[in-house]
Amino acid sequence: MKLDSPIFDRIRVKPDRDRRPKAEGPVCEWAGCCNASTHRAPKGRQQEGQFWRFCFDHVREYNQSYNYFAGMKDDAVAAYQKDALTGHRPTWKMGQNGGNKGRRGGPQDHQPENFADPFGMFGEMGGAHRPDPEPPRESRMIRNAERRAFESLGLEFSATTEEIKARFKELVKRFHPDANGGDTSTEDRLRDVIQAYNHLKSTGFC
Structure with missing residues (x-):
């Protein structure tokens, strides 16, 4: 564009203060700030749900000095x-409302002596700290192979998993050649014990 053009003479330039970008939306509530309020900050205790609207710089300055418990004593803070x-x-506390009156079964069904308390949760009520009764072992059909396995280990059919494992370890130590001064005459018996234990383990007995 030429400097002596009539169009150039019609261009008007606003002062610098008018060309600054204006804040969109609410203005920062910090005293003397005209920037946009882009962040929220809590107003404090007893004003829950209420917020200040600050710009980024002032919300960071506010948060650095914010203390929800300002003005409270130490015991009041601990109680809160x-x-x-x-x-x-x-x-x-448990049992403070007087049992289960008016409901089916009555309060006598909920006395501490009528239930087990393995974790000691009802000690204040006089609950008996005893473990839950062991559930009955599931009855199952004993096949010939399993019968022979129990006989090889010298156990009854009602033996528990712990008893089977303990018996197996005992027999292995007894018949292992290293425990008999290198005597290999008990290797066949050791082999039977190992096979019997593996069979009971594969069938779910241990």
Whole structure:
């Protein structure tokens, strides 16, 4: 464009203060700041759900000095943190509401002596700290191969898994050549014991 062009003379330039980008949306609530409020910051205790609107620089400065427990004593802070574990809802000890009156079975069915307490949760109520009764062993058909395996180990059919494993370890130590001064006359017996144990293990007995 030529400097003496009539179009050039019609161009108007605004001052610098008018050409600065204007903030879109709410303005930062920090005193003296005109930037856009792009971040929220909590107003503090007893004003939950209310927020300040700051720009990035001022929300960072605000967060560095923010303290929710400002003005509270140490014991009050500890009590607040303890209540926060239950969401600030009231709690009661077990058995404080007087049992199960009016419901089917009555409170006598829920006395401490009528149930096992393996983890000691009801100690304050006088619960008996005893383990749950062992469930009865599932009865199953004993086949000839399994019968011979139990006979090789010298066990009854009602033997538990722990008893089978303990008996196997005992017989291995007894018939192993190293335990007999290198005597190999018990190798056949050792082989029978190992085969019997492997068979019971494969069939789910141990």
